[in-house]
Amino acid sequence: MSATDQEDFSFQAIGTGWHITTPLPLPAAVRTRVLGRVEKFDGEWSRFRADSRVAAMARRPGRYSFPEEAAPLGELYRQLYDLTNGAMTPLIGGSLERLGYDAAYSLRAAGPPLPAPDWESVLTWSGTVLTASAPVVLDIGAAGKGLLVDLLAQELAAAGVGGFVIDAGGDLLARGTGPVSVALEHPYNPAQAIGVVDLEGRALCASAANRRAWGDGLHHVLDGTTGQPVRTAVATWALAETAMVADALATALFFVPGALLQEAFDFSWLTVFSDGSAAYSTEFEGKLFA
Incomplete structure (x- = not known):
């Protein structure tokens, strides 16, 4: 696609702007399918919507069935939970709410940082079924936007769209383009x-401490073991075959060296630290x- 031969379908979803660039305009039916997929995803996974399945888990324990994307998402989170x-952790939602990143966007801490609960003590994630032994605030933000990028790419491919670039607030997936x-x-x-x-x-997915930052040094990348914002890395980038994996690894780079993650994942990476130095694969x- 050349810069002069592109069509852009733009919309707002899950708290950020989206742009789908294609050689020709997307038919109305395809746009409707894309927006319907977004709504379905948000209705399942958003902790900011009172009617979502995640919100239901925060109100009461029990057994919850999620769509099929829950299986690879759970496997990825479990692997990174162990590596870090x-x-x-996907159980960081309560810690984020404690510091003010809650459904009301209060952006005011309700108390000192709160560590996330231990996975084994409250959650069983088996395929598409999540069982909580206590109310839990699930937050899949570390991989969720990338996952939705992949799901929309599947919709476009199923509709016969051969080439496209999906830009979800800076997280990108290019297929069938130069x-x-x-x-x-x-x-x-x-x-x-x-x-x-x-x-x-x-x-290509990125994560940065300057995005979704508020208060005195507060931002959305929290260490689940302490509930405190990470202070060493300030920005990361990861390139992988899928946006879900790239998105998750961009967050994982805040906690462990990229070289360690490369022992388990096929990806390339860049980390910029608070002292101005950088490391990359x-x-x-x-x-x-320069």
Whole structure:
């Protein structure tokens, strides 16, 4: 797709702006399918909606059946929970609410940081069935946006759309296109870039402490073992075959070195630290500016 031969379908969903770029305009029926898939996903997984299944889990324990995407999502979270020694967890929702990132967006801490509950003590995640022994505030934000990118890509492919780029607030997936040049946003100045990546046929996802930040040093990337915001890494990027995996690994890079994650996952990565230094994989496709 050339810069002069593109159509853009834009909408708001799960708290961010989305852009689906295609060579030709998406038919109305395909747009309706895409938006319907978004609504279904939000109705299952959002902790900000009182009518979601996740909200029901926060009110009462029990056995809950989720859509089929829950199975690979649970496996990914379990693997990263173990690799990070519990720092990255889907049970971080209560910790986020404690610091003010709640359904009402109060952005005011209700008390000192609260560690997430131990997975084994409250949750069994078996395929598409989640069983909670106590009310739990599930939050899949570390991988959820990427997962929805993948689900929308499936919808587009099923509709016969051969080439597209999905941009979900900076998390991107390119399929059937030529290289797409993507700037890597400076973690302290959104108007500047620290580098560029040519994305083709893969997903690129980022996580940054300056996104969804509030209060005195509070942001959305919390260590599940302490409930406190991470202070060392400030921005990460991960490239993988699927957006769900790239999204999750971009968060995991806040807790453990990329080299350790590469022992379990096929991906490339970049981490920028609070002291201005950076680390990256030898096969990282991007170019960093001097």
